[in-house]
Amino acid sequence: MMVSMQRNTRQRTAILDALGRQDDFRSAQQIHEQMRADGETVGLATVYRNLQTMAHGGQVDVLVTDDGESIYRQCAQSGHHHHLVCRECGRTVEFQAPQVEDWARRVAREHGFTDVDHTMEIFGLCPEHSGAPSDDASSSGA
Amino acid sequence: MMVSMQRNTRQRTAILDALGRQDDFRSAQQIHEQMRADGETVGLATVYRNLQTMAHGGQVDVLVTDDGESIYRQCAQSGHHHHLVCRECGRTVEFQAPQVEDWARRVAREHGFTDVDHTMEIFGLCPEHSGAPSDDASSSGA
DNA sequence: TCAACTCTGATAATCACTCTCATGTTCGCC
DNA sequence: GGCGAACATGAGAGTGATTATCAGAGTTGA
Secondary structure, eight states, X not given: OOXXXXXXXXXXXXXXXXXXXXXXXXXXXXXXXXXXXXXXXXXXXXXXXXXXXXXXXXSSEXXXXXXXXXXXEOOSOOSSOEXXXXXXXXXXXXXXXHHHHHHHHHHHHHTTOEEEEEEEEEEEEOGGGTTSOOSOOOOOOO | OOOOOOOOOHHXXXXXXXXXTOOBOEEHHHXXXXXXXXXXXXXXXXXXXXXXXXXXXXXXXXXXXXXXXXEEEOOSOOSSXXXXXXXXXXXXXXXXXXXXXXXXXHHHHHTTXXXXXXXXXXXXXXXXXXXSOOSSTTSOOO
16 A cells, blocks of 8 residues: 655644644644744644644644543653643643553453553643632543 | 422433433434434434433443544443443443552652543454454444 | 423534645655 | 656635524423
């Protein structure tokens, strides 16, 4: 199968640059907005397209929020890892969890599941925002 | 705060009933479609509204798919638990993971995060669908 | 039965995201 | 440096899931 070559464009570079300057997960629209504010002229469709491509290629991480919005972040770790995200400010800590990987694999095997993949993210309040009463205190699991 | 009372309606009952008869995660639209097929006359908005209310009340579990769609399921376990879901047929196994809970709590504490919550779901191919080469069918059809 | 008060549902609206396709860029090649 | 084919861009239309509207129907306690 012939994989079409990926070209370097001003826009792609600008998006990577914008991602590099932020430390939290952002939606495509937020990233687009920020770029416009920074003087870049990039189309929204282009931002979506590139983020998607980068996510597919593993250059950026994607998370899907509770309301179905995709948020992106350029992570320091290139391999498989998880996130600890602040609900208030989006501040993110990356971490690895070999025990969890093992656990997931074992549970899957016990039930005869194969080709296993999993998601695990932790949400909470970072030190900066702990103690700040977040009016919405309903934390339903799952 | 005064919480308005929840009334029993034919529709609410029918939705719970429909949920009770299925074993996999389904989208609101799929559930609505199934109910119509079963002869129920229920509005789509009503299905959405009730599923949301039930999810908030913990009577049903919600998952958000990669493409941002919310899928619902009435789980056997009422407390906090996780899911092992087949990518092909949606077949779901519930399980508990105390070790993972502990791990999540510890990681959060190490970084000074409080009010911690987390998500963890495992996706794979159930015994029935293992081995079946799912080239293009990577989407959770159903 | 009656009068709240809630729930329903057809439809319009919203919102994130994708598609279209004419035009702009990139890059290997001379 | 210039060419050209193939890929990328972007403005706007389209899509699909979900939510808001709001008048009328259903439910409930008294």
